[in-house]
Amino acid sequence: MAQYLDASADRDAQGGVGTGPVAAAEHATALVVNIDSAVTRALLFDIVEGAPRFVALGSSRSTVLPPYDDAAAGVAAALEQLESDTGRKLRDGERIAMPVRGNGDGVDATYVTGTPIPRVRAALISVGQSDLARTLAAAARRTATSLTTSLDALSDGQVALSPGAIRTWLRATRPSSVVLIYDGGSADDWTTALDAVADAARDVAIKQGIVVADDDHQQSAAVELGNTLDLSGIDPAEYDAREIAAALEAELRDEYLRRVSGASGMRLLSQAHFVDRTRAFQAVSTFLHRRTQRSVLAVSIADGSGIYGVIGDEPVSAVRPDLDVGLGARNLLTFAPELVARWLPQRASAEEITEWALNRALRPFTELETLSDRLIAAAFQREILTRLLADVGLEPGLPVNLLSAGPWFAQGDQALALLALLDGIQPNPPEGLVSLALDAEGLVPAVGAIATGDPVYAREVVEQDVLMPLGTCIVVNGSGTEGALAVRGVIKYGTGEERRFSVPFGSIQRLPLGETESATLTLEPDPDFAIGNRVPGSSVQLEGGQQVHGGDLGVVIDARGRPVVLPVDPELRMARLKTWIADLGGRVE
Amino acid sequence: MVLQVAAAEPVIVDGAQFVVERALDVPGSVAVAVGDSVEPERSIAVASAPSGRVMTLHLARELGVAPGSIAQYLTKPIGSSFEAGEAVARSRRGLRSTVASAPFAGTVTEIDETAGTAILIPATSQFALEAMVFGRVEALIDDRGALISTSGSRVRGALGLGASVVGPIRAAIDRADRELTADAIGEDLRGSVVLAGMTAGAATMRRLAEVGARAVVMGSVSEAEIRRAVYPGRAPAVERFWRDGSGTIALMAEVDRVPLTVFVTEGFGRRPMAGPVFDFLAEHEGQLATILAGRPGVDEGWPYLFFSTAPSQLDERIPRVVPSDGIRARLADPAQLGTVVVCRGGVIAEFAHGGRREVVEVETGSGGRLRVPLANLEILGAS
Numbered sequence: 001m002a003q004y005l006d007a008s009a010d011r012d013a014q015g016g017v018g019t020g021p022v023a024a025a026e027h028a029t030a031l032v033v034n035i036d037s038a039v040t041r042a043l044l045f046d047i048v049e050g051a052p053r054f055v056a057l058g059s060s061r062s063t064v065l066p067p068y069d070d071a072a073a074g075v076a077a078a079l080e081q082l083e084s085d086t087g088r089k090l091r092d093g094e095r096i097a098m099p100v101r102g103n104g105d106g107v108d109a110t111y112v113t114g115t116p117i118p119r120v121r122a123a124l125i126s127v128g129q130s131d132l133a134r135t136l137a138a139a140a141r142r143t144a145t146s147l148t149t150s151l152d153a154l155s156d157g158q159v160a161l162s163p164g165a166i167r168t169w170l171r172a173t174r175p176s177s178v179v180l181i182y183d184g185g186s187a188d189d190w191t192t193a194l195d196a197v198a199d200a201a202r203d204v205a206i207k208q209g210i211v212v213a214d215d216d217h218q219q220s221a222a223v224e225l226g227n228t229l230d231l232s233g234i235d236p237a238e239y240d241a242r243e244i245a246a247a248l249e250a251e252l253r254d255e256y257l258r259r260v261s262g263a264s265g266m267r268l269l270s271q272a273h274f275v276d277r278t279r280a281f282q283a284v285s286t287f288l289h290r291r292t293q294r295s296v297l298a299v300s301i302a303d304g305s306g307i308y309g310v311i312g313d314e315p316v317s318a319v320r321p322d323l324d325v326g327l328g329a330r331n332l333l334t335f336a337p338e339l340v341a342r343w344l345p346q347r348a349s350a351e352e353i354t355e356w357a358l359n360r361a362l363r364p365f366t367e368l369e370t371l372s373d374r375l376i377a378a379a380f381q382r383e384i385l386t387r388l389l390a391d392v393g394l395e396p397g398l399p400v401n402l403l404s405a406g407p408w409f410a411q412g413d414q415a416l417a418l419l420a421l422l423d424g425i426q427p428n429p430p431e432g433l434v435s436l437a438l439d440a441e442g443l444v445p446a447v448g449a450i451a452t453g454d455p456v457y458a459r460e461v462v463e464q465d466v467l468m469p470l471g472t473c474i475v476v477n478g479s480g481t482e483g484a485l486a487v488r489g490v491i492k493y494g495t496g497e498e499r500r501f502s503v504p505f506g507s508i509q510r511l512p513l514g515e516t517e518s519a520t521l522t523l524e525p526d527p528d529f530a531i532g533n534r535v536p537g538s539s540v541q542l543e544g545g546q547q548v549h550g551g552d553l554g555v556v557i558d559a560r561g562r563p564v565v566l567p568v569d570p571e572l573r574m575a576r577l578k579t580w581i582a583d584l585g586g587r588v589e
Numbered sequence: 590m591v592l593q594v595a596a597a598e599p600v601i602v603d604g605a606q607f608v609v610e611r612a613l614d615v616p617g618s619v620a621v622a623v624g625d626s627v628e629p630e631r632s633i634a635v636a637s638a639p640s641g642r643v644m645t646l647h648l649a650r651e652l653g654v655a656p657g658s659i660a661q662y663l664t665k666p667i668g669s670s671f672e673a674g675e676a677v678a679r680s681r682r683g684l685r686s687t688v689a690s691a692p693f694a695g696t697v698t699e700i701d702e703t704a705g706t707a708i709l710i711p712a713t714s715q716f717a718l719e720a721m722v723f724g725r726v727e728a729l730i731d732d733r734g735a736l737i738s739t740s741g742s743r744v745r746g747a748l749g750l751g752a753s754v755v756g757p758i759r760a761a762i763d764r765a766d767r768e769l770t771a772d773a774i775g776e777d778l779r780g781s782v783v784l785a786g787m788t789a790g791a792a793t794m795r796r797l798a799e800v801g802a803r804a805v806v807m808g809s810v811s812e813a814e815i816r817r818a819v820y821p822g823r824a825p826a827v828e829r830f831w832r833d834g835s836g837t838i839a840l841m842a843e844v845d846r847v848p849l850t851v852f853v854t855e856g857f858g859r860r861p862m863a864g865p866v867f868d869f870l871a872e873h874e875g876q877l878a879t880i881l882a883g884r885p886g887v888d889e890g891w892p893y894l895f896f897s898t899a900p901s902q903l904d905e906r907i908p909r910v911v912p913s914d915g916i917r918a919r920l921a922d923p924a925q926l927g928t929v930v931v932c933r934g935g936v937i938a939e940f941a942h943g944g945r946r947e948v949v950e951v952e953t954g955s956g957g958r959l960r961v962p963l964a965n966l967e968i969l970g971a972s
Contacts, residue, residue: 066890167692188650195645333828354827355812355857359923362747362856367946367962370924 027108027454028052029100031090032446033075033269035116036303037064037327038365040074042082043446044090044107045461052457054465057441058082061365064118065327071116075268091268098271110272111449113280115303117263119146119321120256123175125166125193126150128185132241136179136212138391139245141319142278143252148173152334166196174204177255178229179248180221182213183236190217194224201228210251212236212244273453278317280448281308286315287451287462294401295429298444299421301381302408304328307388307425311398318391323384325368325377325408329360335383342566343379343423345577345588346372367411371587374412378420385424396426397562402435403427404467410440414552415586418470428562432475432532432540436551437467469515469551476559478529478536480505486529486559491548492520503559505529506576508583511557513550521548521555529559553584596909599968600854600919601869603742605907606900608727609881612734613718619729620717626899627720627737629755629879634734637715644692649705651689652680656705663697663707670696670712677707721753721879722897739897742873743907744854744866749882749892750815751850754782756803758870758878758896762786765808765867768859771796778802782852782878782894784870787861791817798848804880806852806870806894808862808927819846852880852892855919855927863919863929865969870894908971912936912949917969920951920961929954929969936963 030045030052042058058081063074083090089105091097097106122145126133130151140147153169170178178197182190190213200206209229211221218233225231232251234244253276260266260274281298288296289310297309297316304321305328323331332340337350348356356376360366368374386396403425409417418436427434443466451458476487488502491511503509513519520543527537534540542548548555567573578588617636621627649656662678671677671691678689694712701707724739759781762769769785771792779801785793788807791814797805812831816824824830854866861867879895910916916932930951937960939948947963 188647192647192650199644330831331828333831351811351813352858356923358812358831359856359858359926363921363926366922366965369922369961369965373922373924376923 027099027457029107030109030111030450030454030457031096031107032111032113032449033078033116033272034442034446034449035064035071035075035112035114036062037115037118038062038303040071040078041442041446042075042078043441043443044082044086044088045446045450045457051464052460054441054443054461056082056086058085064115071263071266072268079268094267096268096271109450109453110269111275111446111453112260112266112269112272113275113277113445113449115144115277115321116266116269116274117256117259119144120177120252120259121145121173121175122147122177122179122252123170123173124149124151124179124181125197126181126183126185127189127193128181128183132183132212132236132244133181134391135241135245136181136248138318139249140179140252141321141391142249142317144256144276144321145177145252146322148175166193167200170196170200170206171203175206177208177210177252178206179210179212182211182217190220194221198224198228201225208232208255210234210248212248273449275449275452277445278306278308278319279452280445281306282315282317283448283451283458284444284462284466285309287459288402292402295399296402296404297398297400297425297427298404298406298439299385299409299425300406300445301325301384302406305384305388307385309400311394311400316392316394318388320384320388320391323387325360325380325384326364329357329364332357332360332380335380335387339383340376340379342573343382343577344375345574345581346375347570347574348376371413371589374416377412378416381420382424385420389425396424396564397428398425399429400425400427400434401429401431402437404437404439404444406439406444407442410438410468413586414438414470415581415584418553418556418584419580419586422473422556422558423564426562426564427473428475428477428532430533432477432530432534433542433548434473434475435549436470436473436553436556438470438552439466440468443467469549471510471513471551471553471556472548473556473558474521474523474548475532475562476503476525476529476557477532477562478505478525479561480526480528482506484528485526487523487525487531487557489521489523489557491555492522493517494519501557503557505559505561507559508580509557509559510553510584511555513548513554515551517550518547519550519555556584596911597968598745598907599910599970600745600863601742601866601970602744602907603869603970604740605743605905606738606740607743607895607897607907609722609724609737609739609895610730610734611718611720611737612730613732616732617718619732619734621720621726621729621735623726623729625726626724627726628723629719629721629877629897631720632717633720633726633737634718635715636718637713643711644695644709646677646689646691646697646707646709647705648678648689648700648707652678652687653682654680654705657702659700659702659705659707663700665697667697667700667707670694671709677709719755721755721881722895723899724897725900738900739895740900741895741897742869743896744870744894746852746854746892746894747856748810748853749851749880751804751847751882753879753881754803754850755877755879756780756782757875758782758784758806758873760784760871760874763871765864766861769793769805769807774800774802776800782806782880784867786867788814788859790814791821794818794851795821795848802849804850804852804878806854806880808853808855808867809858809860810851810853811859812857815847815851818848850880850882852882852894858926860927863927863969865917865929869970910968910971912963912966912968916972918951918966919969920965921967922965925965930961930966932966933958 028047032043034041040060040062044055046055058078060074060077064071096110099108100106209231211233295311300306306319308317322328337353447458447461483504486505523540530536531540581588613636619634621633648659673694676688695709699708722739724737726735727738728736767786769789774796782804783802785807882892912932920928933950936947948960
């Protein structure tokens with residue numbers, strides 16, 4: 001991890017993870033239980049040789065969903081494994097043993113993050129313009145909310161005129177909260193929407209209504225729904241979209257917190273402090289950004305999908321809680337199969353891709369063992385990442401310097417994982433260097449949770465343990481004829497050994513460089529090509545403090561340009577994808 | 590992972606006692622008492638419910654006509670009854686026809702020519718929930734139904750669409766890896782639960798519905814064929830048809846429109862039914878089979894097929910089987926879905942990135958051996 005932190009000076013913490021001098025830690029031993037719909041992870045942190053370190057992980061299948069409907073069994077199983085692996089007793093009857101005891105049993109602090117109870121189900125109904133609705137949908141998805149929107153679910157992106165369509169949709173999705181947005185639509189459509197919600201509320205336990213509308217339309221909502229729903233309102237004429245989004249996010253986050261604190265299955269963790277997952281991820285991203293002065297992005301595709309980071313000085317986060325290649329597989333059907341097929345180095349019909357997603361939805365807990373399954377999953381991951389960027393108004397080609405991915409990426413072929421990241425995000429920083437890292441144990445949200453209570457402790461763990469280096473990617477921009485030379489260069493290892501290379505346009509080349517190694521790299525791009533956004537044809541010498549660092553995949557020269565353009569001809573495209581995977585050391589047959 | 594429970598209920602359970610939940614979706618009155626013996630057609634709960642609530646239909650807006658003119662567009666006089674989905678009003682503009690339908694069954698009692706609306710009063714219907722199995726009432730579920738104890742055999746499916754049904758099982762094909770075609774279907778299958786082997790297409794499903802078959806049981810199904818069977822004309826988009834509003838892993842299509850109940854043992858695509866499952870079902874030729882389609886939120890939403898009898902004191906509990914040498918299982922990851930294997934040993938712990946996982950060594954039909962994650966293994970039977 002330390003390699004990512006070399007570039008800049010330390011700074012004091014201002015929220016998020018602390019970056020100031022190490023003070024006396026508030027606690028010595030911390031337990032974080034990260035619960036999602038698929039997996040429960042119990043992570044133990046302790047002082048090792050004077051510094052806080054990650055010690056061990058226990059995991060279990062999650063029991064949040066049916067047939068268990070209670071996180072407790074999964075938490076107990078994960079803790080049991082952790083106790084067995086460490087030889088330390090962490091429980092005292094039905095409680096976590098706190099504080100730590102003389103023999104090392106117990107912990108000083110316990111945190112919970114993730115989704116220990118099912119998400120809040122919410123529906124967003126938009127009447128009128130869709131821009132505000134999309135902003136608010138992105139905000140709602142940053143919380144533990146399973147959101148469905150009229151923009152996505154109802155025909156032509158607007159509220160259908162028939163109240164029956166809305167009623168049927170609400171009955172199918174069974175929201176407990178409804179967000180109603182009036183943004184310049186017709187009065188008739190507003191009336192239709194209110195009628196439909198009032199009607200559906202008789203069959204569906206809709207408890208909460210959030211009305212984003214001017215005073216008159218808030219009044220009409222109060223008349224129609226005031227006796228049925230707990231209503232709150234905000235006028236878009238008085239606040240800008242960002243303020244409304246922040247208010248909605250806070251409201252939905254608080255609602256989930258209320259439910260967590262009242263959940264009966266959390267008795268074992270009753271002394272724990274719950275930290276929202278987005279907040280936890282963002283805390284670590286913010287720390288890394290402050291610490292390195294670089295743009296960072298963490299990617300998680302597990303229980304839902306999310307990107308969390310800081311680009312330039314702007315925090316960026318987008319979450320799709322119901323979209324992934326496991327429990328959220330049914331929502332993979334929202335991608336056109338041809339979008340997915342274009343990333344496959346093998347022929348696959350639209351029906352095969354659709355049925356793959358449906359079979360995955362039927363059995364979301366199976367592990368993807370075969371190459372064909374992993375290739376399809378990686379193809380979907382690329383499209384998921386593109387959609388997440390689009391949710392926050394971004395496109396592939398972000399100026400990201402540090403790109404990290406969560407445990408799901410560590411479970412299969414690392415070449416495929418890397419390619420999915422590179423193709424989905426298409427990092428393109430000005431200086432052309434991207435550090436790639438893996439969070440194999442899911443430490444980022446765990447440490448982010450600790451940061452809310454003890455930022456200094458969290459900072460120490462981030463510095464030492466959190467990210468496993470995958471490698472360094474050199475982005476070569478420009479375009480030319482296929483196969484024309486894009487860049488040539490020399491890598492000089494610490495042993496004195498040198499290796500020359502030349503990379504044609506449209507290719508990827510991998511140069512071995514171990515996790516603990518660094519090397520001097522000389523790059524001489526052709527006149528039509530540039531390293532990052534530097535002057536085309538200008539040479540780059542990365543030496544001394546700028547040396548490149550290695551990882552499992554070493555140094556990767558990505559000479560495909562930005563944006564990455566896939567050949568139109570299917571045979572050529574598949575051949576190209578096979579070559580990219582093979583060049584990164586992955587299997588293609 | 591620890592709770593990756595090694596012991597699992599097998600897909601085929603033979604000679605055990607089961608508890609079946611039968612409950613109304615809406616409150617009603619329960620018609621049985623604890624200890625009652627029941628047979629499949631016995632009514633255990635009755636509900637009467639309006640098909641909707643009093644609703645204002647915005648006819649002028651839906652048709653795009655002047656509010657004062659809606660009377661001339663009504664398809665039936667005021668006071669008429671309409672079925673759910675039936676056209677209440679219809680307008681034509683050039684070649685384009687626009688229809689305003691009744692969202693539920695009911696009666697149009699009045700129109701408002703100022704607003705261009707009509708009032709629809711819902712019809713009230715009464716329906717009974719049947720036991721569907723032979724058994725004994727173990728407990729009542731207030732206002733909803735009962736838990737019924739039953740004995741016999743059970744097969745767990747992967748996907749169930751349509752209503753729960755009962756009928757004698759009839760093998761319409763003699764192999765697990767063959768598709769049942771429409772030309773092989775005769776009137777003799779009326780009232781039957783039809784064993785169809787590998788798969789059946791939309792034409793076959795519609796033909797089965799025409800002859801009055803209760804259900805079709807097959808190894809796999811093409812999702813496009815299901816959509817075509819439900820919508821013979823223009824099928825809706827994939828993501829809308831397979832919408833799951835429940836938040837569970839159960840896949841819910843528009844089950845009310847499925848022409849007959851569909852029970853799939855393996856999954857989507859064109860995959861043979863697992864041999865042991867086909868053989869087990871074929872051995873019960875002529876016996877009364879009950880298909881209980883999955884309910885979201887109940888267990889994991891799996892559908893089940895039962896051959897039930899009255900409960901016996903001698904019945905065993907449902908076994909939980911740990912993989913061990915000789916145990917037959919099938920693989921469940923997408924690429925290998927339905928592949929039948931034989932376990933060659935117990936569960937082994939393996940360490941990998943992100944923690945440890947349990948794996949089992951298995952032998953495939955070709956004699957090859959491989960290690961597969963326990964999560965990808967579905968035990969077919971207890972022996």
